[in-house]
Amino acid sequence: MPASFGNRIRVTLFGQSHSAAMGAVIDGLPAGFPIDTQGLAAFMARRAPGGTYSTKRREADAVEFLSGLVESASAPGGTDGTGLVTCGAPVAFLIRNTDARSQDYAKLKDIPRPSHADFAAYLKYHGYNDIRGGGQFSGRLTAPLCAAGYLCKCLLKQKGVTIVSHIASVGGVCDTPLDPMALDPSYAARLADPFPVLDEDARAKMQETILAAARSGDSVGGTIEVGVYGFPAGHGGPFFGGIEGTISQALFAIPAVKGVEFGAGFGFAGMHGSEANDPYTIDASGEPRPASNRCGGILGGISSGLPILFRAAFKPTPSIIKEQQSVSLSRRTPEPLVVGGRHDPCIVPRAAVVCEAAAALALMNTEDETIE
Amino acid sequence: MPASFGNRIRVTLFGQSHSAAMGAVIDGLPAGFPIDTQGLAAFMARRAPGGTYSTKRREADAVEFLSGLVESASAPGGTDGTGLVTCGAPVAFLIRNTDARSQDYAKLKDIPRPSHADFAAYLKYHGYNDIRGGGQFSGRLTAPLCAAGYLCKCLLKQKGVTIVSHIASVGGVCDTPLDPMALDPSYAARLADPFPVLDEDARAKMQETILAAARSGDSVGGTIEVGVYGFPAGHGGPFFGGIEGTISQALFAIPAVKGVEFGAGFGFAGMHGSEANDPYTIDASGEPRPASNRCGGILGGISSGLPILFRAAFKPTPSIIKEQQSVSLSRRTPEPLVVGGRHDPCIVPRAAVVCEAAAALALMNTEDETIE
């Protein structure tokens, strides 16, 4: 079913860009798990609109819990009795849509935006689709995905797993890749930024690329790289239970993702086995492990014990101000289109945290070790 | 669960490279569906080992049906009463493993092949994994996937959907891309080859690349491109029900796939919206449709009515003859490794038909239109 993901931690999303609210139900969280509401707000802020490089729509995106929690003195912020822990019931929350300007979308009901989901939704739902703000296909729906993914990220954190992300490229400008062998202690500070990059020169060039696109009424695409450090070896599985497939399914739920690759990814296509293979070594603790990580931490769908590394490709925002060729669905005639409304010239910076959330959700749903 | 895929047509795989048999159970096929056993054999032959560019292991890979079929005079080959149709019960079949030489693998139980699933399987299954021929991680398991996918491909064919594939690249050598707008009638003949390419110059260069790798005891990677023509608009869905995610999950079940991209894919990352967007036009029949197909036939996870196009990246076969650095799992010491056995210097040619099968299986499991 489209709205649900996972058989261990199942997230079910709901909402449209301009519905009363959007949100999610999360089933399977362990009871007694403390909710770090401040950490959640900080995580959501990394995705929130409002920065220089994003849409002018401004919403607090406050997560309002409806069920699944009880008060507990042991939870963060809980000294005054306001700390919250899970009680074993499904956790449901909503995020209100407060800054919707639906009138911007009247024209688009008849004249669809090129390369936007509006057209396919019109075909699928026979015109009943909610056109306002892109309906359920809006990037706004990544807000409940982030909130749900944050809880998964916290569960993983408890097990010693750290997930980081950065803008790997915007237009043709590339950042330094993440360290494939170990978590760099400087990442925590450097990648908490709303425009997360490792190379300051790349940052400046990427930002200029985005501003140039915005100035010409255009948009620009890019890639996000995610690194998962500390994930235990031996999770995942063969066939349809592989970690690559599970992460991919979660990533393609993010609007605008059109490609996913693990480790060397498409680069493998040009390699020989002798270049591609990761030899084994005995590490300092006497354990066998790969000595390099071109495989992105996954062998046969199973975690190898090395960091899990992947990249997702984002197409440029389809909503651009430049005039484009469209059609009138009612009159069956060509119509030029200039898109109004408030749109991101580049959604890639805000997408980094969404990719982390998707990865966390996916990894909480990979198979554990199965030995008794 | 790792072995199963799909909620409409569910395929459950089983088997290891050297187990008595491998096979699948297919649940959800409509009753009265005729099995084209000759077509199935031809499809399987495209994946079968034995060609110049593949392993020397030779097996008939005959599909032996165990259940789910009844004889019917109306089925292909049925004039003498031997035609088979589905009866509504799950269709189960097996493929026997007849040319297994398990002694080749004794050494690998202790000294894992770099970048092969052996090592991860050892970690996950605590040494109980079946090492013979790579166990359930062997490329041989794509044989039952092909047989199951072929039945899905026949179901789609009944609805007017054609799936074709070719070797998009080997090493750095690229073939001409598939036509993104319409099925080229010449594809049927040109792509039925065990080494399916469109450009004869590319064929020669690719084959030379593979033979050169084989001569030096090495292997080489590549990409497969698949085109789905005639798939109806309005299938798939938002969130986790998108066609990209569903196809990806099926593709990553194929050993060695490390990346998947749709339409312009990773190329989008370097584009502006004005270059990337597919404008709309009114076609000859008076219907609105995209005038170009950089989106690969999918918008918002939903089919647009244009061909669905994607590429999968394959890493080079990890089993190479060149000496590599490995370790002894029992002694915790470095060990050089020279892999014996019979291995493909390039699995990409045989993988084309497997990608078609995975696509067919995925597409039979995307959501239909939901209007009543």
Next chain:
Amino acid sequence: MPASFGNRIRVTLFGQSHSAAMGAVIDGLPAGFPIDTQGLAAFMARRAPGGTYSTKRREADAVEFLSGLVESASAPGGTDGTGLVTCGAPVAFLIRNTDARSQDYAKLKDIPRPSHADFAAYLKYHGYNDIRGGGQFSGRLTAPLCAAGYLCKCLLKQKGVTIVSHIASVGGVCDTPLDPMALDPSYAARLADPFPVLDEDARAKMQETILAAARSGDSVGGTIEVGVYGFPAGHGGPFFGGIEGTISQALFAIPAVKGVEFGAGFGFAGMHGSEANDPYTIDASGEPRPASNRCGGILGGISSGLPILFRAAFKPTPSIIKEQQSVSLSRRTPEPLVVGGRHDPCIVPRAAVVCEAAAALALMNTEDETIE
């Protein structure tokens, strides 16, 4: 996952008796489906507390839609633009908990009610369970199940399917069974009652039984019978896809259900085949059909074309005023318990509509005919 049911129309429930709200997400409803909000309110009123024979807790149980709907002039109540239709996105709604008196439950955190879920929840969630009002185990959670089931019932109604229910027994007092062969036109009026029975004498005796139990600080059990008329033949399936199993799984989600039987049910255990079998006949339209319906409309897990009939057994409400023997969980000592709060002396009358909802949900998730 506990909170979700269904692979065609998937309902995901959330909420506890005293959480901010409870509700559900419904995925898979067709787009353009009109919501009959008045019909929904009337259906919910049949389950709502407040009658003579139920708890004194009073709540409007208004269903507040959060997403999945758009305004449409074509929907009921839509002449002024307020009619609502589905837009293809998941439909989410909440029901607020407004009359919660959590202080009634402080004692029960330590001294569990005999035969109530409190004790098992304490074991499962290690004391983190929400004790207030029974938490997620409260009968209140049948409110969102009813609302979701009502939408399924409307979908079935469009296909000509009518679902009715009545109190088959309370204590030892039995009502007349439903007609096993055809829908009695008088049912619509007679069974819309908050205390739905067919036999007025039985009604009086059942009500006296309940009042007598209430007077003595006790409660009483009973059974509900449901009839599904007009359900098409050939739905459902063998093995785990049978209609009995699917309906049962939905029914056992209703707190207090401890048995389910179809047609003659447990009565079959004392019969001979010659008494139990339903012979075939040719009906007035020339079609073959069973001439009797001891099988409850289901053969081999598949609908036979006759009405589907089943009964669910409800245990008496565990929360009784009479003193009972319990224990202190903290002190590990015996403790007598007198339960306060507001509880139903018999939940069976309010359960009828819940069983209809569960049946509707289950039937929307049985397999269709599979012929192409």
Next chain:
Amino acid sequence: MPASFGNRIRVTLFGQSHSAAMGAVIDGLPAGFPIDTQGLAAFMARRAPGGTYSTKRREADAVEFLSGLVESASAPGGTDGTGLVTCGAPVAFLIRNTDARSQDYAKLKDIPRPSHADFAAYLKYHGYNDIRGGGQFSGRLTAPLCAAGYLCKCLLKQKGVTIVSHIASVGGVCDTPLDPMALDPSYAARLADPFPVLDEDARAKMQETILAAARSGDSVGGTIEVGVYGFPAGHGGPFFGGIEGTISQALFAIPAVKGVEFGAGFGFAGMHGSEANDPYTIDASGEPRPASNRCGGILGGISSGLPILFRAAFKPTPSIIKEQQSVSLSRRTPEPLVVGGRHDPCIVPRAAVVCEAAAALALMNTEDETIE
């Protein structure tokens, strides 16, 4: 999907009564789990046909493993290297159909047996259903269910869980119920019988009831009671994750089951709360637990720590020799029917072990404790 059950240990069944073979794929078994092939054969023998009270069809029902196992010296029977353990890959097996006499069924293709699945299958599969021996609706399909359930039963045994069953009634003759509070050590010996009862007088009367039915060309129904001893408290869950619903779904996959009840079951409908409730006590080890077990070991869908007890009602075999009224499907005319072939006058004795298997499969798929 009809053929599959479970999200932790998933069993996928295949086969028809007269197909080449039937069998199952079992996904999710832990690696390194030893297969007790002698125990399996003994378990299968309890279901096998051939006794005085069953069909004359005789088949060895040998389980032939196809995949998922490797040889291990540590497994039972493994001193000579022939012991088998799971390797983490899906375990697939088949059971050949060797004594099929398909000609017995030619007539039934046109003249369906009253109350048999043949008629519903004809409607669902539009005449393509496999009529031979009842096709996939045959009781023979309980053989692979038994084999799969046996492996689950062994897994549970490792955790200290014992499952026993007996014939609770045949016709109107009832056996002594199982002990609801603790496993009686004598059960192991007394219930290993192919006709498992506790009361020898009941045995004689039941057998006489069956023989009398057989003599008059008739059949007779009955009930099976299952007891699960040692199952840990706190498993299962609310809503659709309850143990009752999970067990029921598995039980209704057994042909002829028409009712399921837990603990006092339908008896609750006539009780007051003060009679029905199980008071709490502090047991000898100082732990709180219910002092009686009318709830059948389940509260709120969660195991209470007491034995889980349930009964399943079986209708009489529909295939009886006595003349019955049927119809010709082709001619649309009434036709008397006398069923030939070899059929059980009472399938209840052979069903006991099948109910154990279904319970084991269901219990391996209930949710664990969720505390971290």
